[in-house]
Amino acid sequence: MAILSKIRERTMFLILVIGLALFAFVLDPTTISDFFSANKVNEIGEVNGEVISRQEFAEALDAYKAQTGNRVSEMQAAKTVWNNLIRQKIYKKQLEEAGITVGDVDILNALYESPSIQGDPRFQTSGIFDKNKLKEHLATIKEENGEEWKAWRNYMASLQSNIEKTTYDNLVAAGIGASLKEGEANYFTENTKVSGKYIYVPYTTIADSLVILKKSDVENYINNHQDAFQVEASRDINFVKFDIKPTAEDEAAIKAEVAKLIEDSEVNNTTVKGLKSTTDYSEFLEENESDLAIDNNYKFKVQVPQVIAEEVFNGKEGDVFGPYKDGDYFKLSKITAVTQLPDSAQASHILIPFIGSASADETVVQTEEEAKKTADSLLTVVKANKSKFADLAKEMSSDKGSAENGGFYDWFAYNRMVPSFRDFVFEGKEGDMGVVKSQFGFHVIKIDGQKNFQPVVKLVTFGRKIEASEETENTVFQNAETFALELANGKVFEEAVKEKNLSSLPAVGLKPLDENVPGAGNEREIITWAFDEEVKEGDFKRFDVEGGYVVATLTSKTAKGLMSVDKATARVRPILINERKAKMIQDKISGSTLDEIAKSVSQSVRTAADVNLQSPTISGVGFEPKVVGAMINAKENEVVKNVVGDKGVFAFVVEKKELPAALPNYDTFRKRIANERKNKTFQMYEAVKKASDIEDNMSSFYGIQ
Structure with missing residues (x-):
């Protein structure tokens, strides 16, 4: 597939492009960059008049990619960086207008307070954080102006951005508290209950076919609600x-080719061993270009492809199975070992790392040879006196997770540990002790328990991916x-x-x-x-x-701009239909009492009991916050009609309004309002962003105008 696709590339087009570029270069060497960069404009956006240049965006993008280890896609990174740049410029502008500037001292203080900086041995004296060492380090790398200084500069820029955001949020939060009067009003509004009678005329009582809408109606609605219908390109x-x-024929051909690898074959008067007779399995897989690597792990029955599991565990060493289809592969498998292993075990270990091992930190100074000697010495000690194992683990093991428990790991499955550790524990006997090496260092191991012994096999498996x-x-x-x-x-x-x-x-x-x-x-x-x-x-x-x-x-x-009428119709039509139906229902409503109104619209008078704004639902109707709000604010025993709700038009009479008991203090409700306001920093930012003058041409960075 890959080869064919490359062959089919439009090579003549590429040759033409390269030829034109070289021709331009011969005429004027400076034009070659212009040829591949037709858009010379160095700006891709503005925020309140402040330009975002291509260079600024590119540098921020590179920094973000480095920070994330290139684990996000190009477009995801671009969107994040663009939004970050807009946010930084908005906050900076807001702070400038408030007369506040985040300077070098603020950034340095943030650096000093960073736990990762304080814990860095490079900036410590006798184990205590030393500001002067950090300053000296920054001065040195700034002079060199290399990659390390670039990384520090990016880090300090992110600190500045975070400080500006936090400062602005704190300033706004300080000015949006709440008064006791607001707390009191909120308490009474939420907890007042009303009961009475109402009439409900659902919009469904009028057929949609009776409502005639024109394209201009939708257009007028959009124009009157432009903020709600702004769209991106x-x-x-x-x-x-x-x-x-792959077709059935492709699969059959692959299966036949795999089957040929079971027995020996003759190639140019030379015998080529098949899987059944070979003993050098790594060589066999490599020479026959297996799409699967060799696997030397023992496997329990549930870990063997189920299509052959039963046969394998009834087989013996040397038996070959296949070809069989397993997922996207045709496979051959051969039993190379059969034994019994526990399915879980307990063990204790003392981990001794060395310089360069995966668990080594800046405190590790032993070489691999020295670490091995330490581990062997510990093994001698614990073999002589097993009771010392736990204390030595607590004192010397670099695996802090297990060291607290004397190096002990409770029951764990076969595949949980690294191979060398696992093989020692599962293939040894309970009570055995020894030293093994892994990527983390040298492990002094004691096998504490084994259970549920079961048959296991080692399989060497050749695999050929099923492709077209x-x-x-x-x-x-x-x-x-x-x-x-x-x-x-x-x-x-x-x-x-x-x-x-x-x-x-x-x-x-x-x-x-x-x-x-x-x-x-x-x-x-x-x-x-x-x-x-x-x-x-x-x-x-x-x-x-x-x-x-x-x-x-x-x-x-x-x-980009206002949504078209055609695309907005599906969204606007239900709104307009309900508006027209509400008007048609209102025109029908007549009478001064609920009974008269009910008769005019052929509906019955219903009862509503203990309705409140904490749960603004009306029994038999559903969620109707606008109607419940109108009930709370209505006068008792007064007919209110033509109230438009979400599901229909209402008329009602509030017969009883039950206020909650007065409280000695409303500070709890005041605090709740204040906290709700302070926690809406994102909404505050979005409001400021909406009010800002933002020109977004970021897509031009990727060739889209």
């Missing part, structure tokens, strides 16, 4: 995926090309799909910085193509994707 596509999958043949790949490629050719000849996409009995998939609302195309996977190239200014609705293209090909067509382009 997006693209919609339809696509057909042509998956390269070259013939199958060519067929799939031809199918994709034929489909694309029909589109090129003017065939409508969905017609071509139907004629060839294919299935098309939609991908709706793709954003400029998305990576994933639902149904196709992580295919950034498709998204970049969809946002190309020259690509128009109805255009199509074939893409080489992981595991096959995609032929996609652009079905819709949405510009």
Whole structure:
């Protein structure tokens, strides 16, 4: 698949591009960078007039990638960095307007207080954090201006950003407390109960077909609620995926090839050993290009592929099984050892690390040879007196997790520990002691217990991944090309799909910085193509994707700004229908008493008891906060009508209003309001962000204008 895809690259296009670039370079060497960077504008955004340059973004992106160890995708990193830059500039602007600046002293103090800095031996004197050592270190690496200084600079920039955010949040929180009067009002509002009679006319009493809406109605609603209908630029596509999958014939051919490896064969008058007769298993797997590495672990029955498990555990050493299908492989397995092992064990150990071992920290000074001598000495001591094992583990083991328990590990399964530790404990006998080496150092081990002995086997397994043949790949490629050719000849996409009995998939609302195309996977190239200014609705293209090909067509382009009427209709229509129905119901309502009103709308008078705003539901209706709020604020024994709720139109009379008992102090409720306000720092930031003047052209960094 990979080779064929490379062959099919548009090599002539690449040759043309390179040729033009070299031609430009001959005329003027400075033009070659311009050729590959048509957009010379060095700005990709602004926040309240402050520019975000390409260099600033690129440096922040590199720093973030280094910080995360490149464990996030390019687009995920880009979005995070962009949002961080916007946040930093917004907070900095807010603090400047408040007359507050976060300076070098603030950053240094934050460095001094960092636990990781205080615990770094490089900045300690006699085990105590020394500010002067940190300052000297920073001055030295700043002079060198190398990678280490760059990393420190990035770290200090992140500290500054965190300080600015915390400072701003604290300033805002200090000014948004609550008064006792607010606490009292909140207490009475939430706990007042009302009871009375009401009439409920559901919107469902009027058929949707009786409500006539025009396109202009939807457009007017959008224009009157523009904040709720702002959208990013997006693209919609339809696509057909042509998956390269092995056919039944491919599987049969692979199975036959694997079967040939069981017995010896003759190649150029030389006997080539098969799995049945070979004893050098590593060489066998390597020479026959196994897609599975050798596995020297013992396996319990549940760990053996279940398709052969029963046969294997009824077999003997030397028996060969297969070829059999297991997941995406055809396999051959040979029993190389049969024995009995416990399924769990207890053990104690003392871990002695050495310089360079996985468990070594800055306090480890022993070489590997010295650590081995220490471990052997400890083994001699504990063999002479087992009772000393726990105390020595507490004193000398670097495995702090077990050292507190005298080095003891309670019952653990076969596969839990590293191989050398595991093999000693499970293949030895209870009471045995010894020293083994692992990546963590040298372990002085005592086997404390073993239980549930069961038969186990060692298997050497050859595996061949089940993949499509070259013939199958060519067929799939031809199918994709034929489909694309029909589109090129003017065939409508969905017609071509139907004629060839294919299935098309939609991908709706793709954003400029998305990576994933639902149904196709992580295919950034498709998204970049969809946002190309020259690509128009109805255009199509074939893409080489992981595991096959995609032929996609652009079905819709949405510009950044106000949502189109067509796309907003599904969302707006129910709102407008209920508004019209509410007006129609209100026009029907007549009368001065509930009985008269009930008669005018052919509904019955219902009873509501102990309704309150803590749980604003009305029995028989459901959640209706607007109506309950109106009841709480209504006068007793007064008819209130034409109250529009979420599910219908209401009329009611509050017959009884029960206030909660007065409290001696409302400080608890005051504090609750204050804390709720202080905990809304994200909402505060979003409000400030919304009020800021932000120009976002970050997608241009990735070639999307």
